[in-house]
Each structure stands twice: as C-alpha cells, then as structure tokens.
Amino acid sequence: MTTTVASKVEKREKGMTVSGSLVFANISSLLEKGCELIRQHQGGSFVIDCSAVKRIDSAGIALLLEWQRQSRNKKAVCRFVGLSSQAQSLIQAYRLQSLISA
Secondary structure (H helix, E strand, O other): OOOOOOOEEEEEOOEEEEEEEEOHHHHHHHHHHHHHHHHHOOOOEEEEEEEEEEEEOHHHHHHHHHHHHHHHHOOOEEEEEOOOHHHHHHHHHOOOOOOOOO
16 A cells, blocks of 8 residues: 655745655646746745655656756756755766756
8 A cells, every 4th residue: 555645845935845755646736836936936045945855756856957947047046955865866866966956
C-alpha cells in the first residue's frame, strides 16, 4: 500500500516553502502555484525552502529548474535551501550542479 504525501507551496516573506512530494503525479498543480508566487515577488533574492520535501524524482528536479527560470525572468536570484540528499543525488546524477544553486 502506497502512502501519499500532501504536497503544497506556501508563500514566505522572501520566497516560498515547498512540502510533500515533488513527483510526476503532482507537478502540474505545484508548478502554477509556485509560478504565481514568483510573479508576485518584488525583486531581490527569491528563496525556495525545500526542507519539508519528503520525496523528489526527475520531474521534481525539472520543476525546480522551471521555478529558477521563472525567477530569472523576474530579475530575481533564485536560491534553494534544505535540499535533501535524494535531491542532491539527482542533481549530481543529471550534472545540474551549475544550474541549481543550493
């Protein structure tokens, strides 16, 4: 039996917090919410706190890259904090260390 983990994106003062699972099955709902928060952001650094992410797959890594791209389009510096060892392993496996700044 598979346990599902509720996933959500919440606004923070200088960015957002992501929690739950960043996996293919729920990426589309998280993508739009995150992009909306990025559009509302008023310059400066945009911090994406991933410390509450329980699972991540390649689709989740793609989501992080898209949020980073959206931030760059808003002239904001995107920074990820709290990336799990699972996320870091995927980033290394796909050789994305130069693209995803943690």
